[in-house]
Amino acid sequence: MKLGYLISIILSITITVYVLSSLYTPQTEVRNGATTLYGEVLLPLPKKMTAISTEESILLRKSIREWADVPLTIDHLSMILWAAQGVVEEYYGWLRRSSPSAGATYPLEIYVVVGNESVLLKSNEYLQAGIYKYDYKRHSIKLVEVGDKRTLLWDASLNQDWVRDAPVNIVICAVYERTTSRYGERGIRYVILEAGHVGQNIYLMSTSLGLGTVAIGAFYDDEVAKVISAAKNEKPIYIFPIGVPLTPHKMTFEKLQDIYNRLRK
Numbered sequence: 001m002k003l004g005y006l007i008s009i010i011l012s013i014t015i016t017v018y019v020l021s022s023l024y025t026p027q028t029e030v031r032n033g034a035t036t037l038y039g040e041v042l043l044p045l046p047k048k049m050t051a052i053s054t055e056e057s058i059l060l061r062k063s064i065r066e067w068a069d070v071p072l073t074i075d076h077l078s079m080i081l082w083a084a085q086g087v088v089e090e091y092y093g094w095l096r097r098s099s100p101s102a103g104a105t106y107p108l109e110i111y112v113v114v115g116n117e118s119v120l121l122k123s124n125e126y127l128q129a130g131i132y133k134y135d136y137k138r139h140s141i142k143l144v145e146v147g148d149k150r151t152l153l154w155d156a157s158l159n160q161d162w163v164r165d166a167p168v169n170i171v172i173c174a175v176y177e178r179t180t181s182r183y184g185e186r187g188i189r190y191v192i193l194e195a196g197h198v199g200q201n202i203y204l205m206s207t208s209l210g211l212g213t214v215a216i217g218a219f220y221d222d223e224v225a226k227v228i229s230a231a232k233n234e235k236p237i238y239i240f241p242i243g244v245p246l247t248p249h250k251m252t253f254e255k256l257q258d259i260y261n262r263l264r265k
């Protein structure tokens with residue numbers, strides 16, 4: 001009788017421990033290079049993906065406002081976010097990033113607005129539509145809100161159709177005090193200059209990947225902040241809709257040389 005009682009106690013403890021431990025074990029799911037972990041998407045790690053040279057990318061860069069009805073891939077999103085704010089070196093414990101930063105104060109935060117069926121994970125499987133925040137250290141995006149918020153972003157961006165129609169929009173936010181606490185008022189200039197560096201990286205990486213983008217500066221700051229659920233000190237300063245261009249832009253160095261030769265006459 002006593003032994004039976006003991007066994008039943010041991011059994012119930014074992015079952016309880018098993019159930020609790022399974023509840024607290026991180027549930028990961030690997031989907032074609034993107035791993036989801038409780039609303040966090042570990043992006044495929046950055047790698048060499050394009051054969052295009054820097055000079056070709058600069059030559060072919062153009063603001064694109066019309067999109068083919070084609071999603072981005074998770075590799076595209078990974079490379080664009082890495083180009084924007086990813087890590088490029090670990091230097092005595094300091095994680096240097098893809099864009100320069102005044103005094104390495106890194107005042108920018110990156111949000112991603114993902115539409116329905118807009119980022120392909122594998123055939124017929126898409127990243128959940130929503131607002132995500134980029135984590136540069138983990139090269140991951142973390143779900144902030146679920147749902148396709150592109151129409152709200154379009155409304156907040158003076159109804160510029162290329163915002164609503166792009167599969168993905170990147171929103172760059174500034175946390176001014178990270179830089180002004182060191183440089184005072186001049187820090188405001190530095191933060192805005194940095195957004196420009198990030199923006200050009202987004203343009204060039206998009207171009208190299210056969211994608212397109214356009215810098216958006218015209219929008220209602222507070223409305224955009226609301227759409228992306230930004231923290232109070234995160235001020236939206238730039239938006240980059242990204243998609244596959246409806247008409248790929250073509251240009252060659254031969255044509256460019258003709259232009260210069262005419263200009264020199």
Ligand SMILES: Cc1cc2nc3c(=O)[nH]c(=O)nc-3n(C[C@H](O)[C@H](O)[C@H](O)COP(=O)(O)O)c2cc1C
Nearest residue numbers: 061062063064065157160162214215216217218219
């Ligand atoms: C700070 C800034 C703000 C801009 N804002 C907008 C905008 O709100 N909407 C838009 O369609 N284009 C915007 N643009 C893109 C410019 O219209 C575009 O860069 C310009 O026409 C030159 O064309 P290109 O980029 O193809 O060389 C902006 C560009 C910059 C640099």
